[in-house]
Amino acid sequence: xxxxxxxxxxxxxxxxxxxxxxxxxxxxxxxxxxxxxxxxxxxxxxxxxxxxxxxxxxxxxxxxxxxxxxxxxxxxxxxxxxxxxxxxxxxxxxxxxxxxxxxxxxxxxxxxxxxxxxxxxxxxxxxxxxxxxxxxxxxxxxxxxxxxxxxxxxxxxxxxxxxxxxxxxxxxxxxxxxxxxxxxxxxxxxxxxxxxxxxxxxxxxxxxxxxxxxxxxxxxxxxxxxxxxxxxxxxxxxxxxxxxxxxxxxxxxxxxxxxxxxxxxxxxxxxxxxxxxxxxxxxxxxxxxxxxxxxxxxxxxxxxxxxxxxxxxxxxxxxxxxxxxxxxxxxxxxxxxxxxxxxxxxxxxxxxxxxxxxx
Amino acid sequence: xxxxxxxxxxxxxxxxxxxxxxxxxxxxxxxxxxxxxxxxxxxxxxxxxxxxxxxxxxxxxxxxxxxxxxxxxxxxxxxxxxxxxxxxxxxxxxxxxxxxxxxxxxxxxxxxxxxxxxxxxxxxxxxxxxxxxxxxxxxxxxxxxxxxxxxxxxxxxxxxxxxxxxxxxxxxxxxxxxxxxxxxxxxxxxxxxxxxxxxxxxxxxxxxxxxxxxxxxxxxxxxxxxxxxxxxxxxxxxxxxxxxxxxxxxxxxxxxxxxxxxxxxxxxxxxxxxxxxxxxxxxxxxxxxxxxxxxxxxxxxxxxxxxxxxxxxxxxxxxxxxxxxxxxxxxxxxxxxxxxxxxxxxxxxxxxxxxxxxx
DNA sequence: GTGAAAGCGCTAACAT
DNA sequence: ATGTTAGCGCTTTCAC
Numbered sequence: 001x002x003x004x005x006x007x008x009x010x011x012x013x014x015x016x017x018x019x020x021x022x023x024x025x026x027x028x029x030x031x032x033x034x035x036x037x038x039x040x041x042x043x044x045x046x047x048x049x050x051x052x053x054x055x056x057x058x059x060x061x062x063x064x065x066x067x068x069x070x071x072x073x074x075x076x077x078x079x080x081x082x083x084x085x086x087x088x089x090x091x092x093x094x095x096x097x098x099x100x101x102x103x104x105x106x107x108x109x110x111x112x113x114x115x116x117x118x119x120x121x122x123x124x125x126x127x128x129x130x131x132x133x134x135x136x137x138x139x140x141x142x143x144x145x146x147x148x149x150x151x152x153x154x155x156x157x158x159x160x161x162x163x164x165x166x167x168x169x170x171x172x173x174x175x176x177x178x179x180x181x182x183x184x185x186x187x188x189x190x191x192x193x194x195x196x197x198x199x200x201x202x203x204x205x206x207x208x209x210x211x212x213x214x215x216x217x218x219x220x221x222x223x224x225x226x227x228x229x230x231x232x233x234x235x236x237x238x239x240x241x242x243x244x245x246x247x248x249x250x251x252x253x254x255x256x257x258x259x260x261x262x263x264x265x266x267x268x269x270x271x272x273x274x275x276x277x278x279x280x281x282x283x284x285x286x287x288x289x290x291x292x293x294x295x296x297x298x299x300x301x302x303x304x305x306x307x308x309x310x311x312x313x314x315x316x317x318x319x320x321x322x323x324x325x326x327x328x329x330x331x332x333x334x335x336x337x338x339x340x341x342x343x344x345x346x347x348x349x350x351x352x353x354x355x356x357x358x359x
Numbered sequence: 360x361x362x363x364x365x366x367x368x369x370x371x372x373x374x375x376x377x378x379x380x381x382x383x384x385x386x387x388x389x390x391x392x393x394x395x396x397x398x399x400x401x402x403x404x405x406x407x408x409x410x411x412x413x414x415x416x417x418x419x420x421x422x423x424x425x426x427x428x429x430x431x432x433x434x435x436x437x438x439x440x441x442x443x444x445x446x447x448x449x450x451x452x453x454x455x456x457x458x459x460x461x462x463x464x465x466x467x468x469x470x471x472x473x474x475x476x477x478x479x480x481x482x483x484x485x486x487x488x489x490x491x492x493x494x495x496x497x498x499x500x501x502x503x504x505x506x507x508x509x510x511x512x513x514x515x516x517x518x519x520x521x522x523x524x525x526x527x528x529x530x531x532x533x534x535x536x537x538x539x540x541x542x543x544x545x546x547x548x549x550x551x552x553x554x555x556x557x558x559x560x561x562x563x564x565x566x567x568x569x570x571x572x573x574x575x576x577x578x579x580x581x582x583x584x585x586x587x588x589x590x591x592x593x594x595x596x597x598x599x600x601x602x603x604x605x606x607x608x609x610x611x612x613x614x615x616x617x618x619x620x621x622x623x624x625x626x627x628x629x630x631x632x633x634x635x636x637x638x639x640x641x642x643x644x645x646x647x648x649x650x651x652x653x654x655x656x657x658x659x660x661x662x663x664x665x666x667x668x669x670x671x672x673x674x675x676x677x678x679x680x681x682x683x684x685x686x687x688x689x690x691x692x693x694x695x696x697x698x699x700x701x702x703x704x705x706x707x708x709x710x711x712x713x714x715x716x717x718x
Numbered sequence: 719g720t721g722a723a724a725g726c727g728c729t730a731a732c733a734t
Numbered sequence: 735a736t737g738t739t740a741g742c743g744c745t746t747t748c749a750c
Contacts, residue, residue: 078502080727102461143437250667308609439743
């Protein structure tokens with residue numbers, strides 16, 4: 001058996017390795033090898049491999065071919081396949097920062113899962129904000145004939161699109177560019193803010209404070225608008241003293257604790273979990289307990305923090321996984337009829353123990 | 360010139376674009392196109408593109424070719440290149456979880472940076488522990504003819520290697536398998552523990568507690584050994600009551616606060632930042648202040664937490680970035696003369712404000 | 719100096 | 735039902 005060995009003639013000795021079927025160093029078994037072993041033509045092998053439905057191959061032949069494939073541990077060469085079909089199975093993913101935040105990971109994860117399910121593989125490059133890397137990466141994507149490109153940022157904001165992306169099948173993830181017509185997959189900030197407020201309102205809170213971020217962004221404006229809508233829906237008049245700005249960090253949360261205390265709010269929506277964490281600290285230092293004295297809601301759902309605070313923090317999740325997944329969907333099958341080219345992804349409530357019921 | 364525009368006939372209006380050299384939708388310009396425009400053969404173009412030194416091309420020809428390349432916005436087809444040279448520029452990266460931890464991100468980032476610098480691109484797949492995905496991923500790596508594979512885990516532990524990886528150029532990152540001869544790139548737990556203890560010792564602390572993790576792992580044994588060594592180096596006798604176990608979470612830290620207080624330790628090494636965070640909480644509830652009453656050192660350097668605690672936490676960093684980067688190095692150029700096939704990566708001290716000096 | 723030609727491993731008509 | 739024949743876009747001898 002393994003007659004193919006001879007057919008290679010007295011050629012190079014470098015692939016005697018093939019001898020034992022243990023797969024070790026099975027130096028590039030090709031279609032031709034399989035064909036020879038099975039005693040058929042390469043096209044036949046190709047046909048059975050791809051299970052083409054039109055071309056009917058005799059069952060016996062199929063078996064023979066399959067046996068050969070297994071014996072030789074044959075794996076098709078994706079590069080050759082891509083070349084001949086003229087179409088790769090790559091999707092490029094450009095992220096501005098995978099390092100400085102746990103978030104990007106989830107976007108990648110979502111994109112990866114979805115792409116995988118459709119038979120695509122992700123070419124990921126992290127630019128860490130470096131425009132040079134960005135340019136090179138796009139070039140590389142081009143050279144690998146990617147099907148499309150996901151351009152993602154770690155927090156939701158406006159970007160100016162690299163020139164070279166304009167000509168490609170690009171979708172923006174967690175960012176947008178109003179000067180382009182590209183599809184943007186972004187979190188639904190408005191309803192996220194509304195959800196946060198409602199979590200408190202539904203438990204009977206009427207005086208709910210809102211700690212906004214100081215950084216200009218869709219999160220800042222969108223969530224505030226959502227909060228207002230939620231109040232309005234309950235017929236609660238807005239009290240400006242209940243709305244305060246803070247840096248979106250633990251420090252920011254600590255800084256506004258006094259204002260929050262003084263406001264007489266029974267519940268407070270924080271811009272993110274980190275702010276909530278700082279707020280917890282500073283509140284406790286004043287002898288104010290969560291949730292018995294005051295209820296708090298976070299935003300983001302950063303597991304490492306939110307789930308392990310004391311008490312565990314009720315929050316609104318930023319749907320990073322879904323952002324990545326929907327991004328891939330949009331690249332593979334561009335949705336039509338979008339408002340403003342946006343695909344809005346919901347921010348779901350995550351109930352834990354930082355909210356108490358008021359009656 | 361640009362006669363090709365006509366050859367598209369009256370077709371879709373979407374790529375009349377080719378007309379102006381603005382690159383829009385430049386549908387697959389090939390070597391041949393460039394050759395024709397420049398009035399030379401494809402081989403000539405190939406030669407100038409690759410700046411082959413042996414084949415000397417007339418400077419004038421080079422210029423002509425380069426002009427054509429620029430005009431056409433020509434980019435080589437990496438798939439074709441890889442096919443003909445028989446060697447891809449891919450490195451596969453298998454991670455068990457990018458989702459549940461911020462750490463994997465850093466490994467990816469390091470690997471990505473290093474690979475990029477050497478002209479390689481990463482094929483990343485996140486298995487989230489799913490063996491089926493793992494198998495498929497490895498198959499895929501094979502099909503894309505990757506140069507090598509990085510198998511990485513989110514925390515340092517022993518693994519049993521998937522059968523199919525044994526025949527490949529694989530390096531283990533943040534994990535190891537004692538039954539295989541594969542190179543492992545792992546954090547130097549021993550010296551990490553030693554460093555943590557020394558941070559306290561160097562400030563004059565003599566009674567330093569050690570909160571170990573309950574989960575069996577190189578971190579558990581290695582760091583403890585390092586702590587012991589550090590004590591020994593200072594001629595301090597070990598006090599068993601100073602060594603306690605706890606779950607490696609905030610909850611674990613809170614749980615042992617009382618034991619720590621009772622131990623009379625002036626400083627404590629925590630298994631990780633999260634434990635330190637819980638300890639902070641519980642200590643403060645008892646009116647014990649960090650660092651004036653007690654000094655604490657963390658481990659991991661999880662930025663979101665450590666840098667923003669009150670006071671900011673001094674800690675020992677887990678070198679995830681370097682793990683990924685060195686992993687790529689090992690795949691591309693296997694180091695020789697390793698002890699136990701391990702490449703040990705240092706865990707550096709990160710000084711912040713949770714340690715006070717004793718005199 | 720430069721071009722012609724032979725593939726790399728595969729798919730897809732078109733024959734048979 | 736299966737084999738033959740062209741390429742896909744590129745690199746690389748080997749002639750001229």
